[in-house]
Amino acid sequence: MSERERSTNAGGAGLTDPSFDVRGVLRIKPFRTLWIALGLSSLGDWLGLLALTAMAGQLASGDYRTENFAIAGVLLLRLLPAVVVGPLGGYIADRLDRRWTLVVGDVLRFLLFASIPVVGSLWWLYVATVLIEAISLIWLPAKDAAVPNLVPRDRLAVANQVSMVTTYGSALPAALLFTLLAVVNTSLTRTLHLFSSSVDLALYFNAVTFLVGAIVVARLREVSGRPTTDVAAQEPNVLRSIGEGWKFVASNRLVRGLVIGVVGAFAAGGVVIGLGRTYVTDLGGGAAGYGVVFGALFTGLALGMGVGPRFLAGMSRRRMFGLTLTAAGASLIAVSLFQNLVLVAFCTVLLGAFAGVAWITGYTLLGLEVEDSIRGRTFAFVQSLTKVALAAVLAAAPAVAGSIGAHTISLPGRVTLTYNGAAITFLIAGLAATIFGIVSYRQMDDRHGVSLMRDVRGVFTGHERGVYSRTGLFIALEGGEGAGKSTQATRLARWLEERGHAVTVTHEPGATAVGQELRRILLHGGDDHHISPRTEALLYAADKAEHVESMIGPTLAEGGIVVTDRYVDSTLAYQGGGRDLRQQDMVRLSRWATGGLRPHLTLLLDLPPEVGLGRVGAKRDRLEREPLDFHQRVRQQFLDLAELDPERYAILDATQPVDELARLIRERVEPFLTELEARAREAAEEQAAEEQAAGKKAAGTTVSGTTVSGKKAADHRTPASGAASGDPGEPGAAAPSEAGPEPDAGPTTGRTPPADAPDEGRPGDGRNGTDQDAPDQDAPDQDAPGQDAPDQDGAGQDALDHNATVGGAGQSDSTHHGLLDHHRARERRSSEEAQA
Numbered sequence: 052m053s054e055r056e057r058s059t060n061a062g063g064a065g066l067t068d069p070s071f072d073v074r075g076v077l078r079i080k081p082f083r084t085l086w087i088a089l090g091l092s093s094l095g096d097w098l099g100l101l102a103l104t105a106m107a108g109q110l111a112s113g114d115y116r117t118e119n120f121a122i123a124g125v126l127l128l129r130l131l132p133a134v135v136v137g138p139l140g141g142y143i144a145d146r147l148d149r150r151w152t153l154v155v156g157d158v159l160r161f162l163l164f165a166s167i168p169v170v171g172s173l174w175w176l177y178v179a180t181v182l183i184e185a186i187s188l189i190w191l192p193a194k195d196a197a198v199p200n201l202v203p204r205d206r207l208a209v210a211n212q213v214s215m216v217t218t219y220g221s222a223l224p225a226a227l228l229f230t231l232l233a234v235v236n237t238s239l240t241r242t243l244h245l246f247s248s249s250v251d252l253a254l255y256f257n258a259v260t261f262l263v264g265a266i267v268v269a270r271l272r273e274v275s276g277r278p279t280t281d282v283a284a285q286e287p288n289v290l291r292s293i294g295e296g297w298k299f300v301a302s303n304r305l306v307r308g309l310v311i312g313v314v315g316a317f318a319a320g321g322v323v324i325g326l327g328r329t330y331v332t333d334l335g336g337g338a339a340g341y342g343v344v345f346g347a348l349f350t351g352l353a354l355g356m357g358v359g360p361r362f363l364a365g366m367s368r369r370r371m372f373g374l375t376l377t378a379a380g381a382s383l384i385a386v387s388l389f390q391n392l393v394l395v396a397f398c399t400v401l402l403g404a405f406a407g408v409a410w411i412t413g414y415t416l417l418g419l420e421v422e423d424s425i426r427g428r429t430f431a432f433v434q435s436l437t438k439v440a441l442a443a444v445l446a447a448a449p450a451v452a453g454s455i456g457a458h459t460i461s462l463p464g465r466v467t468l469t470y471n472g473a474a475i476t477f478l479i480a481g482l483a484a485t486i487f488g489i490v491s492y493r494q495m496d497d498r499h500g501v502s503l504m505r506d507v508r509g510v511f512t513g514h515e516r517g518v519y520s521r522t523g524l525f526i527a528l529e530g531g532e533g534a535g536k537s538t539q540a541t542r543l544a545r546w547l548e549e550r551g552h553a554v555t556v557t558h559e560p561g562a563t564a565v566g567q568e569l570r571r572i573l574l575h576g577g578d579d580h581h582i583s584p585r586t587e588a589l590l591y592a593a594d595k596a597e598h599v600e601s602m603i604g605p606t607l608a609e610g611g612i613v614v615t616d617r618y619v620d621s622t623l624a625y626q627g628g629g630r631d632l633r634q635q636d637m638v639r640l641s642r643w644a645t646g647g648l649r650p651h652l653t654l655l656l657d658l659p660p661e662v663g664l665g666r667v668g669a670k671r672d673r674l675e676r677e678p679l680d681f682h683q684r685v686r687q688q689f690l691d692l693a694e695l696d697p698e699r700y701a702i703l704d705a706t707q708p709v710d711e712l713a714r715l716i717r718e719r720v721e722p723f724l725t726e727l728e729a730r731a732r733e734a735a736e737e738q739a740a741e742e743q744a745a746g747k748k749a750a751g752t753t754v755s756g757t758t759v760s761g762k763k764a765a766d767h768r769t770p771a772s773g774a775a776s777g778d779p780g781e782p783g784a785a786a787p788s789e790a791g792p793e794p795d796a797g798p799t800t801g802r803t804p805p806a807d808a809p810d811e812g813r814p815g816d817g818r819n820g821t822d823q824d825a826p827d828q829d830a831p832d833q834d835a836p837g838q839d840a841p842d843q844d845g846a847g848q849d850a851l852d853h854n855a856t857v858g859g860a861g862q863s864d865s866t867h868h869g870l871l872d873h874h875r876a877r878e879r880r881s882s883e884e885a886q887a
């Protein structure tokens with residue numbers, strides 16, 4: 052990929068950061084479907100609120116006071132079930148099939164809404180309101196808990212943003228729709244005498260939105276199934292299960308911090324809603340002033356939810372939550388102190404923005420860090436607690452403000468300050484939210500010893516946001532010496548190939564011809580061969596530039612998967628951390644060299660350097676010969692990078708056995724494949740539809756078999772043959788048969804390496820008993836006995852040669868470097884190392 056292409060892509064459609072890619076997340080079909088259902092349900096909720104309050108007023112049809120009580124009754128009854136059904140809702144959501152929970156929930160809400168105008172009495176309206184709310188309390192946690200299973204981790208934040216914007220953003224269309232339906236309702240009543248109340252039509256329409264939602268979700272097979280761990284089986288009764296959920300919240304520092312924070316934020320928000328009108332009136336603002344402050348709050352919320360996480364990217368999510376919450380509290384204090392409407396409006400925007408970021412961040416953290424089996428309960432717990440907090444504050448705030456009354460304080464110099472109850476209540480709420488924020492921050496901080504100022508400075512001085520390929524999948528393995536990167540790269544690639552994906556396994560430095568020269572200079576120049584730290588950094592950068600330009604970029608552009616053993620983070624850790632060159636310079640240098648291209652997922656194999664160096668053995672290259680504290684700094688730097696960005700990193704304990712590590716890696720990669728395969732499937736479907744429309748026979752469109760024609764794969768950037776088969780989960784959907792017969796190849800694909808063999812990493816280095824002349828003979832792994840499968844392919848070098856000619860189904864030889872090249876590059880690199 053040329054520099055020009057890359058920059059075009061970065062600014063256009065080619066490269067993007069998945070964390071902020073709204074279109075990208077909506078391209079994930081299951082999420083899109085769930086999002087449509089959520090949109091319908093949210094629209095219905097707002098419309099229902101407007102219609103039910105209006106209808107309650109009409110049905111009460113007494114004096115002004117009775118009507119107001121009837122309306123207040125609806126609002127109260129909407130909050131009430133949260134107290135009782137909230138925890139139960141989570142329990143149910145965690146035990147039942149999520150798809151059917153959502154479908155049945157929507158159908159019941161359809162029936163209940165439709166029944167309200169039919170029955171036409173206030174008591175039934177109340178009963179139905181409670182039932183509808185109770186169902187929503189099961190529906191919402193089931194939906195929230197399903198989302199993390201539908202999108203990869205790095206897209207969860209943006210998925211939550213989209214969901215939140217839809218939930219709250221549907222209020223305006225609902226209000227407009229309500230007005231429109233009321234007008235139509237009136238005219239139909241006049242002409243056809245169809246309805247008995249002016250909101251009947253709105254209620255029927257609302258009912259239909261739920262029915263349509265049910266139909267949409269019914270087709271969503273991907274949310275089917277219960278949570279992954281069968282905790283339910285071990286929980287004999289409801290109360291115990293709810294207790295377990297609460298115990299989890301209480302015992303887990305992160306969730307405890309989150310719950311404290313979210314409840315604090317809602318309580319503070321409740322004060323603003325409950326007393327906003329009084330406060331603005333006290334400032335002489337009147338209705339228009341109230342409108343401005345109300346608008347300011349929602350503008351801030353939208354800004355915070357929309358652009359906040361992007362602006363603060365690069366900061367630890369856990370820190371971000373506590374920090375923004377504290378800032379929201381401080382903004383509320385400012386609102387209470389500035390007795391000026393313009394300043395109040397400005398601080399309210401800030402308040403909304405910080406609260407918006409905190410809300411999105413908290414939700415994303417819950418999705419990322421709470422185990423699937425109790426996620427529903429945790430969401431339900433948080434949701435009901437926030438509702439209870441909101442209800443309590445809405446009820447208490449006016450009473451507190453009223454009991455405080457107005458106060459005038461005389462200050463020296465004949466200055467007097469007049470404070471009324473609303474302002475003082477705001478001040479108390481602001482202080483409480485600030486304290487909640489600080490407590491949350493302390494509970495959740497995951498970067499002990501790293502100053503907060505350093506992180507905040509990083510936000511303003513520009514951190515590496517990076518660009519991400521929209522096609523293909525880019526995975527990097529990082530870690531210190533001997534962590535097992537080569538071993539796991541090979542393992543991972545074999546598994547990916549078995550799933551029918553075209554995989555390029557590569558490494559840094561030395562994957563290209565130029566890179567090999569650089570590798571020799573960098574690592575095998577001899578002891579008298581001094582290289583200054585800056586020169587070293589530049590040489591590694593040159594290797595990266597060549598690697599991205601000639602190998603990684605083109606492979607991703609073709610929709611392939613790249614697995615690299617080391618990438619930019621190695622520069623940040625070795626040259627930035629180990630050599631102590633300025634980290635920012637290393638970031639800039641690497642960004643320049645790679646055009647900012649970042650891996651979708653980085654797997655950090657973490658282990659104490661002494662263990663890793665022990666694995667490497669006595670024959671060490673120039674960097675391996677560095678003292679232990681150098682390697683310790685490298686390790687710390689890797690960990691710092693990973694902790695800053697938990698969605699895009701997996702930190703894995705590399706002291707675990709090879710098999711276990713490989714399993715954990717597969718687990719982390721799996722969601723990315725789901726997305727990749729869904730994209731491939733859509734492309735294949737589109738292609739098939741186009742061909743059908745053109746009246747052609749779908750030649751080469753294999754939908755039942757294993758291939759997508761090369762052209763198709765290139766046109767649509769479909770990564771894999773098997774992926775196009777319509778069944779992404781089908782193991783080994785690719786190619787063995789397409790690739791031709793495979794003598795002795797065993798059950799896996801033609802490109803499967805002879806064995807995953809950790810020693811493949813350094814054939815010829817003389818390490819681990821590996822012989823340069825016999826790269827495929829797997830010496831048993833001394834460090835991890837029994838972990839290396841014997842050469843199942845049984846073909847040794849033959850198998851490699853065979854692989855070379857087989858190629859992959861649906862892949863072009865020119866772009867598929869594959870495991871073979873990885874082996875060969877390793878061999879070349881080792882023989883050069885041996886010569887050096």
Ligand SMILES: Nc1ncnc2c1ncn2[C@@H]1O[C@H](COP(=O)(O)OP(=O)(O)OP(=O)(O)O)[C@@H](O)[C@H]1O
Nearest residue numbers: 532533534535536537538666708709809812834835
């Ligand atoms: N999980 C493991 N447990 C024990 N030994 C392992 C494990 N993984 C790999 N090894 C062994 O450690 C040595 C180094 O493995 P490998 O080459 O995969 O690491 P690496 O991270 O690529 O190393 P380097 O950074 O030096 O390139 C090999 O001898 C391999 O057999």
Ligand SMILES: Cc1cn([C@H]2C[C@H](O)[C@@H](COP(=O)(O)O)O2)c(=O)[nH]c1=O
Nearest residue numbers: 559560591617618621622625626674675
């Ligand atoms: C990419 C990259 C690598 N290094 C260092 C890290 C290792 O010591 C060697 C590579 O050796 P390996 O056996 O292939 O792992 O190079 C670095 O310092 N900076 C980098 O950017």
